Amino acid sequence: MRPASRTISLFPLALLALLAQTCTGAQASQPEPLTVQINQVALDSNGPKIAVVESRSDASAGRYRVLQDKHQVGEGELRALPAFTEWGEGRRYFAADFSSFTQTGTYQIVVDMSGQSAASAPVPVHANALFSTTAASLLDYFKKSRNTSSADHKIRIYGTPRYVDVWGGWNDAGGDNGKYLSHLSYAHFFNPQQASMVTWVLAKTADSTPSLYRQAGLEAAVLEEAFWGADYLHRILDRQGYFYMTVFDKWGTNNAERVVTGFEGIDGVYTRNYKSSFRAGGGMAIAALARASILARNSGKHGRYTASTYLADAQRAFDHLEKHNREYCSDGVENIIDDYTALMAATELHHATHQQRYLDAARLRAAHLNARLNASGVFISDQGERPYYHGAEAGFPIVSLAYYHEAETDTLLRNQASKTIAAALSKQLAMNRSVANPYNYARQTFRTFADGRLSDSSYEGFFMPHANETGYWWQGESARLSSLSTAALLGGRVSNPDPAGAFGVSKELAEFAQNQIDWTLGRNPYGMTMLYGFGKLNPPSAESAGTMLAGGISNGITGAQDSPLGAGIAFAPGPDEEQWRWVEQWIPHSAWLLLNASAMAPKQ
Incomplete structure (x- = not known):
């Protein structure tokens, strides 16, 4: 690990600043009203598979759809999670559990809530x-x-x-x-x-x-x-x-x-x-x-x-x-x-x-x-x-x-x-x-x-x-x-x-x-x-x-x-x-x- 000071590289620094503003809720970049966060790399067929939904609306409920290779294979009610404000005000959290889906494929979770819709990144699911x-x-x-x-x-x-x-x-x-x-x-x-x-x-x-x-x-x-x-x-x-x-x-x-x-x-x-x-x-x-x-x-x-x-x-x-x-x-x-x-x-x-x-x-x-x-x-x-x-x-x-x-x-x-x-x-x-x-x-x-x-x-x-x-x-x-x-x-x-x-x-x-x-x-x-x-x-x-x-x-x-x-x-x-x-x-x-x-x- 290196703590030494370095010459500032303007393009990376600007990008970093933008990311920081976007993700910590700074007003320079309007945060998304609904996001679906998921493991984007790989999930095991028989392992837990849970997406976390962040909402900035007042909605207390919503639904999710499970897509496998772009085809809907399931749906369900989002599970509301306890109120949490330590990482920012004005957010509600929900979980979409699709652990029961074990077939090999590329999955996405699509969430519908209060007239808004958001999709997760795709994630491959397979053994090992x-x-x-x-x-x-x-x-x-x-x-x-x-x-x-x-x-x-x-x-x-x-x-x-x-x-x-x-x-x-x-x-x-x-x-x-x-x-x-x-x-x-x-x-x-x-x-x-x-x-x-x-x-x-x-x-x-x-x-x-x-x-x-x-x-x-x-x-x-x-x-x-x-x-x-x-x-x-x-x-x-x-x-x-x-x-x-x-x-x-x-x-x-x-x-x-x-x-x-x-x-x-x-x-x-x-x-x-x-x-x-x-x-x-x-x-x-x-x-x-x-x-x-x-x-x-x-x-x-x-x-x-x-x-x-x-x-x-x-x-x-x-x-x-x-x-x-x-x-x-x-x-x-x-x-x-x-x-x-x-x-x-x-x-x-x-x-x-x-x-x-x-x-x-x-x-x-x-x-x-x-x-x-x-x-x-x-x-x-x-x-x-x-x-x-x-x-x-x-x-x-x-x-x-x-x-x-x-x-x-x-x-x-x-x-x-x-x-x-x-x-x-x-x-x-x-x-x-x-x-x-x-x-x-x-x-x-x-x-x-x-x-x-x-x-x-x-x-x-x-x-x-x-x-x-x-x-x-x-x-x-x-x-x-x-x-x-x-x-x-x-x-x-x-x-x-x-x-x-x-x-x-x-x-x-x-x-x-x-x-x-x-x-x-x-x-x-x-x-x-x-x-x-x-x-x-x-x-x-x-x-x-x-x-x-x-x-x-x-x-x-x-x-x-x-x-x-x-x-x-x-x-x-x-x-x-x-x-x-x-x-x-x-x-x-x-x-x-x-x-x-x-x-x-x-x-x-």
Whole structure:
């Protein structure tokens, strides 16, 4: 993610301003009196299919028609939704549920209300819809995001005279050719999993669902990309056993030296905190290398290095972090992100080696996560009462426990993990139900941070609070939504299985999982698909957001700019140097969507 200021590009900025005015109700552009918002990319034949209708009339009822390949196949009464004004006055919301229509085809919803009519964008409906529609573009996005600069063969480690080879990997975002296992470490609780997460997702899905890729003709492509990532992780593993956290040049500004470094704040101040802790990408780098070793053994393929090298790297790094992790934590204290990333590392090493010591390590981390869930169902991130909230991977605690649950052999420990997952998912669903929520957007519990301290009170809201420990970082939440959808699917199959239900989970969890993806894929108040190259309307370009690639996913929608709580709603209101918050593409978004698509597909 790049916060650096850029020269203003007038055409994109004008377009962004127009979009902001249109979609937030500014009077410069008259809003449509009736709109039908729908997932514009793909809906699964047997999954939930719900369009959201926004009306600016006083009508309290209306009807909808279901068109399949332009022919009417059904109709019904719109379901009125509770009054909702947080994102703008003067709107009424309705739902058109066409989940019962399961035949393959292209569908549209046409709404008639008070003499007005409006149609949704078209949406294809078929089996295994999300994966088969998006996987090729997601893989192509990663390939086109590769960093192949020869300069990275010899990069200095900040604060030392040492030079190392850190060639390969992926550019982090559309406007950022830095390479990160993680950033935001100085803020303690906001580390996102970046390059190592991409590698793990590619290796994990390639190994666990190979038939999905084979049927799509993508088997060679996913293997190539997974091993590209694993090779990079090998290169950034120091001889002492730690991973280099970032390769960074202050977002390419002011001729800054490109170095292995840590950095802080909106100015990108270099620090010597460049050794990755579990939470700063080290845990997921270990998990990725362990899974890459399994993939190499099972496929008979590998990258520049071999299965035995990938596994030896993972084991050496795990042993090192087991001894030194707290030294590398920004505050010297482990938190929830260390727990779930170390749990992933230990679980994958157990899969790769079947050694008891890794299962023992996984059990310890799972016990930590279980203990972090408070009585209300909220995970606690620290040693006190700070609730866990995250702009990119809020579903990861549940996801890590679900994968651990697969590996665990002890019935009591499996049941404990299942109980934690069930309580956390129940809390998430309860939060979504607790207020009017026409789009079923995943709400979160948080505390704000200002003047060097957390607020005394906890809040619940739709978007990340802008007043947080990073001092500047808040953005759209496409990755967060995919992570929570994945958590509902994987966690739901552990705690709330329904073999006959959509995606193998309860109806409420299936709708929650689908609705989070729907938001990213066009069923939002802006009618905009964040997955570039798909749908009726994509985010516009902006100078500060850099290159836009098909298969890349923009950050997305946020709370209003001027709200410390992240209340209200906004998309790209400007100025240009801020547009990265909404428009810029970021590799974790596409990684989480690919994992989500694999989880949503029928069990192979």
